[in-house]
Amino acid sequence: MLGFGRRLIEWNARVNLTARSRWPSDGEHVVDSFAMASLVPPGSSVVDVGAGGGLPGIPFSILRPDARLVVVEPRAKRIAFLRTVVRELQLASTEVLRERADALDRGGFDVAASRATFSAEEWQWLGRISLGGEAMIPGPR
Numbered sequence: 698m699l700g701f702g703r704r705l706i707e708w709n710a711r712v713n714l715t716a717r718s719r720w721p722s723d724g725e726h727v728v729d730s731f732a733m734a735s736l737v738p739p740g741s742s743v744v745d746v747g748a749g750g751g752l753p754g755i756p757f758s759i760l761r762p763d764a765r766l767v768v769v770e771p772r773a774k775r776i777a778f779l780r781t782v783v784r785e786l787q788l789a790s791t792e793v794l795r796e797r798a799d800a801l802d803r804g805g806f807d808v809a810a811s812r813a814t815f816s817a818e819e820w821q822w823l824g825r826i827s828l829g830g831e832a833m834i835p836g837p838r
Contacts, residue, residue, distance in 0.1 A: 698727075698756060700785070701751065701782060701786060704778075704782050705750055705778075708750075708781075712777075712778060714749060714775060714778055715749060727752075727756055729753040729810075729812070730752065730754075731756075731760070733757045733761075733810060734757055734760040734761050737757075737761065737764055737807075737808050738807070739763055740764065741765070741807040742765045742767070742805070743757070743765065743809075743810060744767045744801065744806040745757070745766065745768045745769065745810045746798045746801075746809065746810070747811055747812065748768035748769060748775070749775055750775065751782060753812065754766055754768045754791075754810065755768070755779070755782055755783075755786075755788070755791070757810070758791045759788065762789070766788075766790060766792070767806070769797075769798065770795065780793045
């Protein structure tokens with residue numbers, strides 16, 4: 698987890714990965730990752746849309762290597778960061794896609810996570826979650 702935090706701080710100094718200049722000091726993003734890790738059933742396929750700086754997806758992947766994670770982000774600079782982190786941390790069950798959410802396969806995931814894209818209702822309308830799947834979208838803080 699510390700390796701991810703270091704890389705996030707280093708890259709964020711050069712590339713706008715998060716709205717914060719430091720790795721989240723209040724821990725809210727990390728808390729979301731730990732919550733996901735405790736709630737997602739074993740062996741699930743998970744999509745993190747609008748992954749940005751990799752939160753909550755990358756810490757989730759570190760904690761839950763049994764789950765298949767696809768992080769989706771349309772911006773090239775953020776994709777470069779995400780691919781670097783996945784390679785350097787050897788997150789074999791994590792795939793990085795440069796896509797928009799509406800380009801994803803319909804019904805292809807057991808769990809969808811997002812911090813800044815769609816509401817749970819919109820996720821279900823988009824059909825990106827398989828029948829009986831879950832959307833994990835943090836509420837306002």
